[in-house]
Amino acid sequence: MTGTLISLISVFVGIIGANLTGYFKRKYSFGLTGNTLVGVFGSILLIKTFGRLGFNPWSIMNNGDFNGLRLTINIIVSALGGILGLIAAKKVYFKMNKE
Structure with missing residues (x-):
């Protein structure tokens, strides 16, 4: 796994988190x-x-050595980013x- 692939996976998890939140909580949805x-x-x-604390993709790889715990934390934070971003954007919209 490379740092770029981990970044793409993180963004994809954020997309899934935001879309699932919009699907289950229609109040916060902006459409697909x-x-x-x-x-x-x-x-x-x-x-x-959060990556400044050492959970960025290049710290996860750490010179070719893979750290699964950091990857798990990165994915959880990415999903939370998508969810919290959707909630914050909808509150600003409201x-x-x-009127």
């Missing part, structure tokens, strides 16, 4: 395209922020469209 976009950006934002 909107949920996907918010999932990508929410996942990247949280992974970049605030801006208040």
Whole structure:
């Protein structure tokens, strides 16, 4: 596994997290395209922020040595990024469209 593949997997997990949240909580849904976009950006934002603690893809690989615990934490944080990004975007949407 390379760092780029881990990054792509993390973004994909964020997309899945946002779309599943939008599917089960219709109140927070922007549709498939909107949920996907918010999932990508929410996942990247949280992974970049959390990656400073040593959970970025290149720390997971660590010179060719694979660390499964860091990968698991990276995937969980990525899913949370997609979910929290969707909730935050919908709350901003509600605030801006208040009549």
